[in-house]
Amino acid sequence: MFALKSPCLFCLSADGPFTRDEHPIPESLGNDDTILPPGIVCDSCNQYFGSKLEQPVLNLAPFGVERVVQAIRNKKGKFPRVKSRDVELRSTGYWDRLALASNPPHRSLFQLPDGRTVLNPEWAHPNLLARFLLKMGLELFAMAESARPYESQFNAARECARFGTAADHWDFAIGLYPDRDDLLTAMRVDQYGPLETRQIYQYGLGVMASGDVLFSFVYATSVFAVNLSRPSALEYIMGFNDRNSFTLDSRWNAFPK
Numbered sequence: 001m002f003a004l005k006s007p008c009l010f011c012l013s014a015d016g017p018f019t020r021d022e023h024p025i026p027e028s029l030g031n032d033d034t035i036l037p038p039g040i041v042c043d044s045c046n047q048y049f050g051s052k053l054e055q056p057v058l059n060l061a062p063f064g065v066e067r068v069v070q071a072i073r074n075k076k077g078k079f080p081r082v083k084s085r086d087v088e089l090r091s092t093g094y095w096d097r098l099a100l101a102s103n104p105p106h107r108s109l110f111q112l113p114d115g116r117t118v119l120n121p122e123w124a125h126p127n128l129l130a131r132f133l134l135k136m137g138l139e140l141f142a143m144a145e146s147a148r149p150y151e152s153q154f155n156a157a158r159e160c161a162r163f164g165t166a167a168d169h170w171d172f173a174i175g176l177y178p179d180r181d182d183l184l185t186a187m188r189v190d191q192y193g194p195l196e197t198r199q200i201y202q203y204g205l206g207v208m209a210s211g212d213v214l215f216s217f218v219y220a221t222s223v224f225a226v227n228l229s230r231p232s233a234l235e236y237i238m239g240f241n242d243r244n245s246f247t248l249d250s251r252w253n254a255f256p257k
């Protein structure tokens with residue numbers, strides 16, 4: 001962790017002011033204990049990320065949908081809802097019950113050949129997803145013991161996160177977590193029935209064979225990874241897919257242009 005007097009992690013200005021706590025993982029995703037103290041991210045960057053990056057990302061798929069399904073309350077204590085054009089999906093406060101506010105027919109709802117109706121939620125733009133992952137990754141990296149997030153190898157990532165520089169060239173890995181039982185932390189049965197406690201997110205930071213620093217993030221059923229050292233995620237995706245029973249896709253495959 002850095003002492004006060006470091007420049008801002010993103011804009012590299014020492015002018016400040018630095019008065020705000022910064023949540024690497026947004027509070028709206030359920031994080032209330034991993035916090036960067038004032039002095040690392042300046043107020044201007046903090047405010048920019050909150051309104052211009054996190055808000056648009058968190059209200060659309062995949063994070064918006066996960067938040068609704070998991071009934072994660074937002075900063076104001078309200079249950080989230082996710083809009084997709086003219087359809088709205090709402091939490092009820094119970095993870096097994098959702099409300100769909102709709103007035104069919106809709107473009108967001110479509111019928112499968114077997115007769116089921118499926119909601120096709122609107123996704124956050126992949127450029128914003130890439131920047132959102134870089135922002136979280138750099139901040140969590142800054143919290144790690146002996147990390148050096150001010151090194152020039154991270155300049156491209158900080159400029160992409162903060163200013164959108166080359167965001168349409170920054171790859172990330174994306175996949176679906178196949179076995180949610182891995183995120184189960186406790187289970188018990190009481191007089192009301194079974195009660196499961198699940199970890200809502202997990203993250204990891206690692207150094208790859210090339211020396212690149214990689215940030216991985218699992219949120220409910222969504223898996224992401226982004227390279228903090230350069231735009232390519234290929235080394236990680238190929239290594240991951242060799243070692244695991246499920247595969248991650250490159251952004252370029254998941255969101256064809």
Ligand SMILES: [Zn+2]
Pocket residue numbers: 008009010011012013041042043044045046
């Ligand atoms: Zn700043």
